[in-house]
Amino acid sequence: MLDNKKKEQIKFIYPETLISQDEIEIYEKEEKELISERNPFEMAKKQIDIVAKEMNLDDNIKKFLKSVERSLIVSVPIKKDDGNLEIFEGYRVQHSTVRGPGKGGIRFAPNVNLDEVKALATWMTWKCSLLCLPLGGAKGGICVDPRKLSKSELERLTRRYTAEIINIIGPDMDIPAPDVNTDSQIMAWIMDTYSMNKGRAIPGVVTGKPIEIGGSVGRETATGMGLYFVLEALCNKMNIDLESQKIVVQGFGNVGGNIAKILCEKGCKIIAVSDISGGLFTKEGLDIIELLDWRDKKKYLKDFQNENYEFINNEDILTLECDILIPAALENQITQLNAKKINCKIILEGANGPTTPEADIILKNNGIIVVPDILANAGGVCVSYFEYIQDIHSYFWKLERINQELKNILVNAFEDVYYLSKEKNVSLRIASYMIAISRLAKAIELRGIFP
Ligand code: NAD
Numbered sequence: 001m002l003d004n005k006k007k008e009q010i011k012f013i014y015p016e017t018l019i020s021q022d023e024i025e026i027y028e029k030e031e032k033e034l035i036s037e038r039n040p041f042e043m044a045k046k047q048i049d050i051v052a053k054e055m056n057l058d059d060n061i062k063k064f065l066k067s068v069e070r071s072l073i074v075s076v077p078i079k080k081d082d083g084n085l086e087i088f089e090g091y092r093v094q095h096s097t098v099r100g101p102g103k104g105g106i107r108f109a110p111n112v113n114l115d116e117v118k119a120l121a122t123w124m125t126w127k128c129s130l131l132c133l134p135l136g137g138a139k140g141g142i143c144v145d146p147r148k149l150s151k152s153e154l155e156r157l158t159r160r161y162t163a164e165i166i167n168i169i170g171p172d173m174d175i176p177a178p179d180v181n182t183d184s185q186i187m188a189w190i191m192d193t194y195s196m197n198k199g200r201a202i203p204g205v206v207t208g209k210p211i212e213i214g215g216s217v218g219r220e221t222a223t224g225m226g227l228y229f230v231l232e233a234l235c236n237k238m239n240i241d242l243e244s245q246k247i248v249v250q251g252f253g254n255v256g257g258n259i260a261k262i263l264c265e266k267g268c269k270i271i272a273v274s275d276i277s278g279g280l281f282t283k284e285g286l287d288i289i290e291l292l293d294w295r296d297k298k299k300y301l302k303d304f305q306n307e308n309y310e311f312i313n314n315e316d317i318l319t320l321e322c323d324i325l326i327p328a329a330l331e332n333q334i335t336q337l338n339a340k341k342i343n344c345k346i347i348l349e350g351a352n353g354p355t356t357p358e359a360d361i362i363l364k365n366n367g368i369i370v371v372p373d374i375l376a377n378a379g380g381v382c383v384s385y386f387e388y389i390q391d392i393h394s395y396f397w398k399l400e401r402i403n404q405e406l407k408n409i410l411v412n413a414f415e416d417v418y419y420l421s422k423e424k425n426v427s428l429r430i431a432s433y434m435i436a437i438s439r440l441a442k443a444i445e446l447r448g449i450f451p
Pocket of ligand 1: 178179180181182223250251252253254255256274275276277314328329330331350351352377378380381
């Protein structure tokens with residue numbers, strides 16, 4: 001039986017006169033298929049199949065890589081400010097710790113689910129392996145709309161979630177970090193809860209902390225800086241003058257906001273940006289500093305008033321004509337439904353998993369170069385790794401060193417990926433996966449399967 005919410009949804013999508021039992025069934029079937037096609041963990045497994053075939057990967061290793069080591073589902077009850085109890089579902093998944101402790105962010109969002117977290121954890125394994133960091137892949141999240149919570153409710157939620165996952169995290173087990181809707185304050189609460197429980201300060205349990213309690217300079221902007229270094233390296237290879245490029249950025253949070261600012265400062269024209277409310281577009285180039293200031297006042301882009309800017313929704317922003325498209329919001333944004341309409345030369349994946357494998361094929365056939373997430377947005381985990389090393393050594397680096405080491409690691413990874421893609425005549429994504437997976441396969445082979 002359909003609940004009222006579903007009926008409302010159908011009424012909203014189909015005109016009243018068309019609603020019949022048959023149509024509702026068709027709608028439900030289509031919706032189910034779409035959900036399965038867009039299931040991020042199915043997508044992550046499909047990507048493993050594609051690469052395994054390309055590199056003749058041993059079937060046992062493939063089987064091993066397609067499953068996650070550990071998934072923890074926790075119930076997170078909190079007392080709301082009005083005295084009522086609310087219970088949220090939280091997750092922490094470790095996909096692989098073969099090459100080192102798990103590493104990956106924590107996401108607070110209304111659609112978070114176990115399969116999404118499993119996919120994100122899997123992608124973290126590839127990312128750490130591609131950069132040759134001695135870390136594995138993990139991810140966490142809570143199914144919650146944090147905008148509906150007060151600051152003290154958010155703190156209680158974070159602390160209770162930390163308490164629920166405390167036995168499987170730690171500097172030598174699994175080190176969380178920020179992701180969608182989580183920030184340095186949330187990392188500070190996690191670090192404090194963990195430390196109080198262990199009876200001493202343990203800053204190395206999370207990265208992305210405030211600098212005052214063991215955070216690293218440059219972590220806040222690291223993913224944006226990394227995107228820039230990788231894009232610059234690609235433009236050098238392709239003889240593209242980066243400064244003259246027209247750029248579109250979907251997502252205006254940590255990743256989207258920082259890369260938009262960096263590229264704007266380098267002289268590029270950012271012709272459109274969007275947040276969850278929709279976006280703004282002008283051929284002349286947006287004033288990014290003014291828009292970041294608006295965002296930092298907790299306001300949505302749709303409410304920004306400028307007569308020269310046109311409002312654009314989150315679907316249309318992806319198909320705008322531009323040189324470089326940067327999806328920096330969520331996964332599953334470029335699918336077989338819109339890939340044919342994408343009108344750019346380069347896609348630089350700021351978000352994790354924004355392009356489905358089906359869309360990848362269409363983009364390749366249309367000559368669009370996709371710089372894959374595990375390479376493009378790896379700056380975040382790279383500086384998280386630097387933060388972790390600094391915490392363990394209690395010795396902190398200067399920003400120049402952070403950015404120089406970040407650039408070295410990312411440009412080296414880019415060079416390896418670029419040359420392999422030329423040598424094997426495969427996309428940058430396949431080449432990135434081939435490097436990441438072969439390193440991991442070697443580690444599995446060396447360690448063997450216990451017992
Ligand atoms: P964030 O919360 O700071 O920003 C997310 C942005 O996306 C916001 O502008 C939000 O309004 C927008 N958004 C949310 N839902 C949307 C939707 N349905 N449609 C369009 N826009 C939507 O998050 P972030 O840290 O910038 O992360 C963005 C992406 O980058 C995620 O895929 C994340 O996993 C990935 N990533 C983040 C980091 C990092 O260091 N923060 C590192 C690597 C990858």
